[in-house]
Amino acid sequence: MDVSLDKIADPALAEMGKNLKEAMKMLEDSQRRTEEENGKKLSGDIPGPLQGSGQDMVSILQLVQNLMHGDEDEEPQSARIQNIGEQGHIALLGHSLGAYISTLDKERLRKLTTRILSDTTLWLCRIFRYENGCAYFHEDEREGLAKICRLAIHSRYEDFVVDGFNVLYNKKPVIYLSAAARPGLGQYLCNQLGLPFPCLSRVPCNTMFGSQHQMDVALLEKLIKDDIERGKLPLLLVANAGTAAVGHTDKIGRLKELCEQYGIWLHVEGVNLATLALGYVSSSVLAATKCDSMTLTPGPWLGLPAVPAVTLYKHDDPALTLVAGLTSNKPADKLRALPLWLSLQYLGLDGIVERIKHACQLSQRLQESLKKVNHIKILVEDELSSPVVVFRFFQELPGSDPVLKTVPAPNMAPSTVGREGHSCDALNRWLGEQLKQLVPVSGLTVMDLEAEGVCVRFSPLTTAAVLGTRGEDVDQLVACIESRLPVLTCTLQLREEFKQEVTRTAGLLHVDDPNWPGIGVVRYEHATDDKNSLKLDPEGGKIHAGLLKKLNELESDLTFKMGPEYKSMKSCIYIGMASDDIDIPELVETIAVTAREIEENSRLLENMTEVVRKGIQEAQVQLQKANEERLLEEGVLRQIPVVGSVLNWFSPVQPSQKGRTFNLTAGSLESTEHTYVYKVQDTGVTPPQTPSGTRTKLRFPGQKPFKKSLRGSDALSETSSVSHIEDLEKMEHLSSGQEQEALEANSPEQHPGAPAPQEAEQTGTFQNRAQGPEDDRPQVEEPENLR
DSSP states (O other), rough: HHHHHHHHHHHHOOOOOHHHHHHHHHHHHHHHSOOOOHHHHHHSSOOOOOOOOOOOOHHHHHHHHHHSSSSSSHHHHHHHTTTTOOOOOHHHHHHHHHHHHSOOOOOHHHHHHHHHEEEEEEEEHHTOTTTTTEEEEETTTTHHHHHHHHHHHHHHHHHHHTHHHHHHHOOEEEEETTHHHHHHHHHHHHHHTTOGGGGGEEEEEEEESTTTSSBOOHHHHHHHHHHHHHHHHHHEEEEEOTTTTTTBBBBHHHHHHHHHHTTOEEEEOOGGGGGGSSSSOOOOHGGGGGGSSSEEEEEHHHHHHTTTTTEEEEEEEEHHHHTSSSSSSOOHHGGHHHHHHHHHHHHHHHHHHHHHHHHHHHHHHHHHHHTSSSEEEETTOOOOOOOEEEEOOOOOOOOTTTTOOOOOOOTTTTTHHHHHHHHHHHHHHHHHHHHHHOOGGGGOOEEETTTTTTEOOOOOOHHHHHHOOOHHHHHHHHHHHHHHHHHHHHHHHHHHHHHHHHHHHHEEEEETTTTSSSSSSEEOTTOOTTTOOOBBOHHHHHHHHHHHHHHTTOSSOOOOOEESTTTTBBOOOEEEOOOBBHHHHHHHHHHHHHHHHHHHHHHHHHHHHHHHHHHHHHHHHHHHHHHHHHHHHHHHHHHHHHHHHHHHHHHOOOOOOOEEEEETTTEEEESSHHHHHHOOOOSSOOOOOOOOOOOOOOOTTTTOTBOGGGGGOOOSSSHHHHHHHHHHHHHHHHHHHHHHHHHHOTTTOOTSOOOHHHHHHHHHHHHHHHHOTTOOOOGGGHHHHHH
């Protein structure tokens, strides 16, 4: 490129191209480098005074680079800037050339802008098969349609220039939009044209036959007839060659016949118009070449930054197009086509067709691959030539038709079908976010459709050229989908079981959250919980916070989260996705037992202060009473200092060792007499047992919590499975025997350390036999040995 720049006769153009190349190289190199000092990057965002001496180009570009990437994540921006490519530099050069060309004298400027505008218009009309058309270049994609509406108003209302809106008041215009049109398009048109919202007529889509995202032609004709009878004027119809959501194309041929019959202007827009540049075009899209106007967006289709959108139209009156704003005598308006003029020459016809063809091949490749994947439904199966692929995960209901995949079982309640739909929406949203992170160059979009629910859209025509999507990326995307399907199916199957188990468990409440993609949401209802209120509960929040900490310490494969995001609501525990077969009863039981234990511990801590205070007061009263009793027992004479010493010397008093112990568990005062007699402290009150589950599950070494037993696993071999089953049964037998012995030993009818009555004689006989003549230990110590 340096050699070609040296051959340019105009030194200003050569210098401009060189500076642009150096600036882009500097920005790209600085973007690839990692910022070492974050403080410097943040300080560039703080506004400051203008320096008097000025700055050089390198410092200014460094400042621009910091402002571009200072507050944003690095990876998405780096992906877009690195894929600008040489054609992107050409498009950026067009903006610099536009500023330079505007300094020429008027005659040269007029000739140059006319040549640029006529060349670009001719090329676009030939590429997209729109013969004898004119072009209007605009920055906003909707601006061209607003200008077309002005042209239609001037064409149908001859006195509009003189009488203005009085003409519109007598015969109100009507603009027809499809229900599948871009959101906000009708409001934008009314704001730009100064029309009231009743001038918009939204045409519903098909409900019985055909695609549910195509305009209902029969209903449109009925609406037109009704408007004519009411004295309104049908003005313009906006059709879609690829809807904004799923990429479906309206029946443009039939709509064109209807518009010609009633004198309505037909405007077409959509991503499928890009396929007009290919050799094979579907008949529905090819009919768009006969419309009155169409809007093209070659920037995203070809991966060109800062390239304007184009509206091609056909009209014979130059005066009306000038009044509507579609043409202009200002050279600056004509120079809008300069970046596109440069980019089209750089790519050439073959390059343009190749990029569009590559995007269509990517969509067809994904569509063919997804047809082989179970539990994935494609919403554009009837349109083989559509460059947009919309798919979603679904779980086939029992008894449904495997061909239709949408008809529920006859014996299934509507509420169950509704819950399944909400669950699939949350899972599809999770799937879309996962795929966007794993394959960022795919350019996927997660959207919520009215009829189908949450879906994932792949539209390579608008993203592939910018992100550099290849066929290998599509294969990686399919592999990622297949790897996530077991998690989705397992989670969806465990949802109902989790809900039923939580409903049967006392103290737990199942919370229906359609936006959560995990197994489910559960809330623990403590003793003082107000079940009729959903306001924030501080005590419940502490219990759920401790429960979340305990569950995360188990190191299971499940993820636990505390919610909801709205702090004014009660706290809940959100359980994440399940990648394997989970033992739901054990999971629910663990949550209930752990929450109950945390609640009891919290109660003990809260009541500890009051219990200790009352115990101290009671101890003081008892100690004072004991002192009074000792005073009465010893007499008054022993309290006199000299007399008491002499009396104690002649007749000493036998002191009794009495004391008091405070039992924190029972919250009561007890005597220490038995402590000194038996030299063993016995509280006399059995402390409450730690809450535990009703079922104890033994695990093999390395087995994580909440995993089902390997007894029913098919992955084990015959010998290994038999050995594992035998070991498991032995462990269960031993544990049950130990639990039985522990229950017998801790029976409340006898002392915890004493043997059973039936075993006392056997134990004594065995000890007498074992005790020989050399054993001269006293018999007093035998109870200690037994204990």
